[in-house]
Amino acid sequence: MKIICLQENLIKGLQVVSHLAGKNSNLPILNNILITADDGIITLTTTNLEIGISCKIRGKVEKKGQCTVQARLITDFISLLPKDNIVLEYGDNKLKVNCDNNTSFINTLNPEDFPLLPKINKESEYVINIQDLKNALKKVSFAVSYDSVRPEISGVLISLENERATFVGTDSYRLAEKSINTNKLPDEKHVIVPLDTIQEISRIINYETENEVKLYIDENQILFGINGIELVSRLIEGSYPDYKQIIPKESKTKAEVNTIELTQAIKRTSLFCKPGINDIKLTFVSEKGEFVINSMSDQIGESMTVVKANIDGVDNEIVFNYKYILDVLSNIDSSTVSFEMIDNKTSGIIKTKDDEEYLYIISPIRQQN
Amino acid sequence: MKIICLQENLIKGLQVVSHLAGKNSNLPILNNILITADDGIITLTTTNLEIGISCKIRGKVEKKGQCTVQARLITDFISLLPKDNIVLEYGDNKLKVNCDNNTSFINTLNPEDFPLLPKINKESEYVINIQDLKNALKKVSFAVSYDSVRPEISGVLISLENERATFVGTDSYRLAEKSINTNKLPDEKHVIVPLDTIQEISRIINYETENEVKLYIDENQILFGINGIELVSRLIEGSYPDYKQIIPKESKTKAEVNTIELTQAIKRTSLFCKPGINDIKLTFVSEKGEFVINSMSDQIGESMTVVKANIDGVDNEIVFNYKYILDVLSNIDSSTVSFEMIDNKTSGIIKTKDDEEYLYIISPIRQQN
Numbered sequence: 001m002k003i004i005c006l007q008e009n010l011i012k013g014l015q016v017v018s019h020l021a022g023k024n025s026n027l028p029i030l031n032n033i034l035i036t037a038d039d040g041i042i043t044l045t046t047t048n049l050e051i052g053i054s055c056k057i058r059g060k061v062e063k064k065g066q067c068t069v070q071a072r073l074i075t076d077f078i079s080l081l082p083k084d085n086i087v088l089e090y091g092d093n094k095l096k097v098n099c100d101n102n103t104s105f106i107n108t109l110n111p112e113d114f115p116l117l118p119k120i121n122k123e124s125e126y127v128i129n130i131q132d133l134k135n136a137l138k139k140v141s142f143a144v145s146y147d148s149v150r151p152e153i154s155g156v157l158i159s160l161e162n163e164r165a166t167f168v169g170t171d172s173y174r175l176a177e178k179s180i181n182t183n184k185l186p187d188e189k190h191v192i193v194p195l196d197t198i199q200e201i202s203r204i205i206n207y208e209t210e211n212e213v214k215l216y217i218d219e220n221q222i223l224f225g226i227n228g229i230e231l232v233s234r235l236i237e238g239s240y241p242d243y244k245q246i247i248p249k250e251s252k253t254k255a256e257v258n259t260i261e262l263t264q265a266i267k268r269t270s271l272f273c274k275p276g277i278n279d280i281k282l283t284f285v286s287e288k289g290e291f292v293i294n295s296m297s298d299q300i301g302e303s304m305t306v307v308k309a310n311i312d313g314v315d316n317e318i319v320f321n322y323k324y325i326l327d328v329l330s331n332i333d334s335s336t337v338s339f340e341m342i343d344n345k346t347s348g349i350i351k352t353k354d355d356e357e358y359l360y361i362i363s364p365i366r367q368q369n
Numbered sequence: 370m371k372i373i374c375l376q377e378n379l380i381k382g383l384q385v386v387s388h389l390a391g392k393n394s395n396l397p398i399l400n401n402i403l404i405t406a407d408d409g410i411i412t413l414t415t416t417n418l419e420i421g422i423s424c425k426i427r428g429k430v431e432k433k434g435q436c437t438v439q440a441r442l443i444t445d446f447i448s449l450l451p452k453d454n455i456v457l458e459y460g461d462n463k464l465k466v467n468c469d470n471n472t473s474f475i476n477t478l479n480p481e482d483f484p485l486l487p488k489i490n491k492e493s494e495y496v497i498n499i500q501d502l503k504n505a506l507k508k509v510s511f512a513v514s515y516d517s518v519r520p521e522i523s524g525v526l527i528s529l530e531n532e533r534a535t536f537v538g539t540d541s542y543r544l545a546e547k548s549i550n551t552n553k554l555p556d557e558k559h560v561i562v563p564l565d566t567i568q569e570i571s572r573i574i575n576y577e578t579e580n581e582v583k584l585y586i587d588e589n590q591i592l593f594g595i596n597g598i599e600l601v602s603r604l605i606e607g608s609y610p611d612y613k614q615i616i617p618k619e620s621k622t623k624a625e626v627n628t629i630e631l632t633q634a635i636k637r638t639s640l641f642c643k644p645g646i647n648d649i650k651l652t653f654v655s656e657k658g659e660f661v662i663n664s665m666s667d668q669i670g671e672s673m674t675v676v677k678a679n680i681d682g683v684d685n686e687i688v689f690n691y692k693y694i695l696d697v698l699s700n701i702d703s704s705t706v707s708f709e710m711i712d713n714k715t716s717g718i719i720k721t722k723d724d725e726e727y728l729y730i731i732s733p734i735r736q737q738n
Contacts, residue, residue, distance in 0.1 A: 303474075
């Protein structure tokens with residue numbers, strides 16, 4: 001194998017794929033990047049056996065072939081080379097890297113030991129705008145956490161039907177749902193994509209200026225195609241909970257409040273929570289237009305902030321884990337949020353003014369007295 | 370106690386002193402800030418028993434008194450309040466903090482339990498320009514590391530004599546020395562200031578726009594005075610090693626090289642060092658003007674970079690711990706550095722072109738073959 005490519009092109013590809021390669025794996029080949037040079041096409045590939053990523057890069061193939069080198073080493077190394085042509089040549093079980101004033105030989109592992117990425121049937125193609133996907137994943141993925149008892153909620157539900165894509169994330173205490181419009185979709189599909197895959201896709205999207213992502217779905221695999229990048233992942237088996245039934249259909253109190261003021265007030269108040277207990281109390285005083293946030297603990301003291309709000313409906317109060325509120329506030333861009341509730345035993349809803357296709361539900365903490 | 374001050378003034382003072390307050394101390398009072406309001410002067414104080422910091426802040430004293438509150442809590446809390454007037458009032462063992470729309474009560478500890486900072490005789494005053502001090506501490510303190518066997522090198526030597534202040538740091542494998550001119554100094558002094566104190570002073574200097582630092586030295590204490598801030602610290606007892614004798618007086622090879630090119634080349638090459646072993650070899654080829662840096666390990670491979678350099682003297686080679694070279698390169702601003710050496714058994718010297726009062730010595734690693 002012998003290829004020549006620009007440092008900028010090589011490092012971009014390495015950064016896309018190298019993140020997935022492990023560091024302490026029992027299978028050393030999984031720490032490596034597979035470099036494949038074939039008929040004018042250079043492809044970099046990594047896998048952790050659950051997810052596989054391949055990325056095509058621009059360059060000149062002087063001699064076809066394959067080799068695998070440690071992902072972290074080659075990425076760190078190439079990032080420190082000048083923006084110039086780099087020659088990669090395989091021989092004697094070493095990859096020779098030549099560039100301007102530097103010559104290096106990097107140990108390799110046998111490319112035949114590198115696991116094959118699964119093939120996916122590409123007949124049905126689901127196309128989603130990349131900015132919409134980025135936005136949707138940001139707004140729902142923070143609500144997911146790995147749950148060994150309920151693997152079916154350890155991922156993001158993606159529902160594709162009727163020219164709509166809906167993304168849902170939950171950890172069973174709070175839930176986020178975001179819908180987007182799409183072009184006509186070939187077929188109705190509901191899949192649960194593991195959180196790791198979602199995080200990897202979110203990371204890769206940040207490098208991309210392409211304007212669409214193509215999805216291909218098999219029985220238990222999904223493939224995301226973005227420009228020359230393909231990410232393939234297993235899907236989570238099982239049924240996603242029927243979350244629609246827990247979304248409150250009405251509200252008795254509705255408050256509209258400035259996002260920054262609310263964020264600052266909750267951060268301040270949270271400092272007074274008993275360590276390990278994250279309860280803060282929200283009180284809505286309708287007539288005065290006051291949204292009161294308070295918290296206290298014997299060890300630290302107590303704090304109360306009054307935030308001005310437009311409040312419709314009855315006076316009300318509810319206790320939440322403050323982290324669940326800060327999570328949503330830090331993942332939306334809206335300058336105001338609305339807060340809707342029925343009583344202190346029913347989930348509250350947060351909506352954003354500038355995105356009507358987003359909602360976030362939080363379960364209240366029941367007080368013992 | 371009742372005081373009123375602007376959030377900006379209060380937070381600046383809190384940031385100066387709160388860093389020193391502990392988190393998990395056996396003496397909870399050391400986690401606290403002492404707030405003292407006295408005759409129109411508000412002072413914030415913290416101590417860890419080795420170092421004490423006090424900082425005066427602007428504000429209005431409505432009622433004299435003292436209280437102590439947890440440093441981390443009050444600093445985080447005040448930083449989240451709007452830029453407005455804040456009223457702090459002590460009563461019922463609580464500090465009431467009132468500001469715009471927020472009212473909080475913070476638990477306190479008895480101010481009588483707060484340790485007194487030592488008093489220092491201020492008759493003799495040593496004045497140093499603050500930028501010079503900042504520069505000197507940056508260039509020598511990275512060479513110091515805590516050494517329980519040789520406590521006398523666990524700090525920075527400050528020698529004050531003949532209108533010169535000289536700062537020295539070493540960990541016995543490398544040594545940095547920086548001299549600066551000063552105004553007339555009252556007396557000759559040689560003191561060893563603990564590394565923690567140096568780091569604390571370096572941190573505080575970054576907040577300050579004042580142009581001078583005043584030093585007062587007692588038998589076993591030093592006080593740094595900057596604007597309204599006073600930092601008092603114990604000194605390290607013992608004699609600093611007679612380091613001047615290990616500075617090579619001559620050289621057989623001298624190379625001048627671009628700092629950025631050298632840094633990049635060493636970082637690249639260091640990736641090929643055997644894990645845990647940080648040896649890289651430098652070879653000077655006088656006639657070709659080549660500074661060759663290489664490294665190899667059985668596990669990883671090998672790398673060689675040739676950096677163009679102006680080389681005077683004989684061909685030579687030497688092996689160093691690459692971290693010692695990167696340390697100095699990242700703490701200087703000079704665009705070129707010069708490298709001087711005698712042979713592979715004698716310490717090499719790095720000097721910077723734009724600061725002739727700085728030098729850095731590194732012991733070579735003796736190769737076993």
